[in-house]
Amino acid sequence: MAHNIFKGLGIALVTPFNEDGSVDYESLKRLVDYQINNGADFLCILGTTGETPCLTADEKRKIKNLVVSYVNGRLPILLGCGGNNTAAVVNELRTEDFHGIDGILSICPYYNKPSQEGLYQHFRAIADASPLPVVLYNVPGRTGVNLKAETTVRLARDCKNIVAIKEASGNLEQCDEIIKNKPKDFDVISGDDALTFPMISCGAVGVISVIGNALPREFSKMIRLQFKGEYDSARKIHHKFTDLFSLLFVDGNPAGVKAMLYEMGMVKNILRLPLVPTRISTLQKMSEIMKELKI
Numbered sequence: 306m307a308h309n310i311f312k313g314l315g316i317a318l319v320t321p322f323n324e325d326g327s328v329d330y331e332s333l334k335r336l337v338d339y340q341i342n343n344g345a346d347f348l349c350i351l352g353t354t355g356e357t358p359c360l361t362a363d364e365k366r367k368i369k370n371l372v373v374s375y376v377n378g379r380l381p382i383l384l385g386c387g388g389n390n391t392a393a394v395v396n397e398l399r400t401e402d403f404h405g406i407d408g409i410l411s412i413c414p415y416y417n418k419p420s421q422e423g424l425y426q427h428f429r430a431i432a433d434a435s436p437l438p439v440v441l442y443n444v445p446g447r448t449g450v451n452l453k454a455e456t457t458v459r460l461a462r463d464c465k466n467i468v469a470i471k472e473a474s475g476n477l478e479q480c481d482e483i484i485k486n487k488p489k490d491f492d493v494i495s496g497d498d499a500l501t502f503p504m505i506s507c508g509a510v511g512v513i514s515v516i517g518n519a520l521p522r523e524f525s526k527m528i529r530l531q532f533k534g535e536y537d538s539a540r541k542i543h544h545k546f547t548d549l550f551s552l553l554f555v556d557g558n559p560a561g562v563k564a565m566l567y568e569m570g571m572v573k574n575i576l577r578l579p580l581v582p583t584r585i586s587t588l589q590k591m592s593e594i595m596k597e598l599k600i
Contacts (some may be wrong), residue, residue, distance in 0.1 A: 316521065319563055376405075415447065435466060498517075501514070516550070516562060560580060568592055
């Protein structure tokens with residue numbers, strides 16, 4: 306029976322680009338080292354934060370292969386593999402090379418708005434096809450459909466290699482319902498930086514984080530304090546981050562965190578259309594907060 310190894314601080318890794326728009330593989334390696342040396346517990350590659358919809362099939366393969374070889378087993382790797390065409394996702398799971406990958410993150414089908422039964426059948430087909438443990442990804446703000454708690458629990462009970470859900474509904478009541486009713490060997494992972502503190506307090510086992518790209522040490526410290534039951538100290542860190550969280554997504558993701566990484570000298574402040582860099586005013590506010598936090 307599969308079990309969930311994706312706990313603690315997971316990083317939804319950005320894709321750095323060069324001035325000419327090509328993938329900046331050297332900065333990607335530097336970013337991976339930065340995560341590993343500063344408290345990250347696992348990496349999530351080729352997700353939304355990685356601007357995956359704007360990458361070619363060849364670029365996706367190169368990024369996957371580079372991260373796998375460069376990480377070299379130092380951390381678990383969760384790979385984004387999902388879509389709104391069930392047959393295409395199933396085919397990818399049956400034909401792609403997943404050497405060095407530890408699990409699959411699969412998003413709810415977007416745009417075509419399936420029913421709860423449609424969502425159940427979609428993920429059941431993915432679970433049947435996947436050679437690796439599957440983490441569900443519920444983010445209704447992006448997909449237009451909410452995977453309800455009862456459907457999540459049904460999938461967790463019926464599909465033994467569905468091991469967790471990245472829950473980004475923003476609905477703490479829904480998260481709590483999943484945690485209350487789920488099987489013992491199924492986990493909830495926060496998909497929302499701002500709600501990580503309350504979600505872990507309710508029983509979530511970690512986060513797949515955007516802000517962790519820039520501030521892994523500080524964010525992982527908060528999570529570790531919570532795991533030890535030191536909630537007052539963890540809450541202080543959470544509250545320090547509150548203003549940054551709201552600025553991080555105001556101009557879209559990953560515009561905010563790429564601007565932070567640019568300020569830190571880690572990547573160039575370049576995104577692929579239709580995304581554009583964060584506004585100067587947002588960047589200035591983030592810089593001021595980071596100075597106040599002494600980050």
